[in-house]
Amino acid sequence: MTPSRPALLLAQLFISGSMSFLMTGIFAAVPLGFAPGWGAIWMQHWLTAWPIAFVLSLVVGPLCFKATFLVLRGAARLR
Numbered sequence: 001m002t003p004s005r006p007a008l009l010l011a012q013l014f015i016s017g018s019m020s021f022l023m024t025g026i027f028a029a030v031p032l033g034f035a036p037g038w039g040a041i042w043m044q045h046w047l048t049a050w051p052i053a054f055v056l057s058l059v060v061g062p063l064c065f066k067a068t069f070l071v072l073r074g075a076a077r078l079r
Contacts, residue, residue: 012061016053024049 003011024045032038 008061009058012057013054016057017050020049020053021046 025042028038028042028045032041
């Protein structure tokens, strides 16, 4: 079963949101620790990163699915 276009977009929205949230949190905590103001800096970075991550996921996502298909098809031929 192939997911519908709206389902793929919604999944990319969730994936890009959660990944950008976690990554910006980690990369804000590494240099700053959990100093006062850390949360505000994290949220600023996340609000910038999420739209960028979503747009990039629209480009990279289909390429990754194609690469996965090619690798799996090649692996099946080797069996």
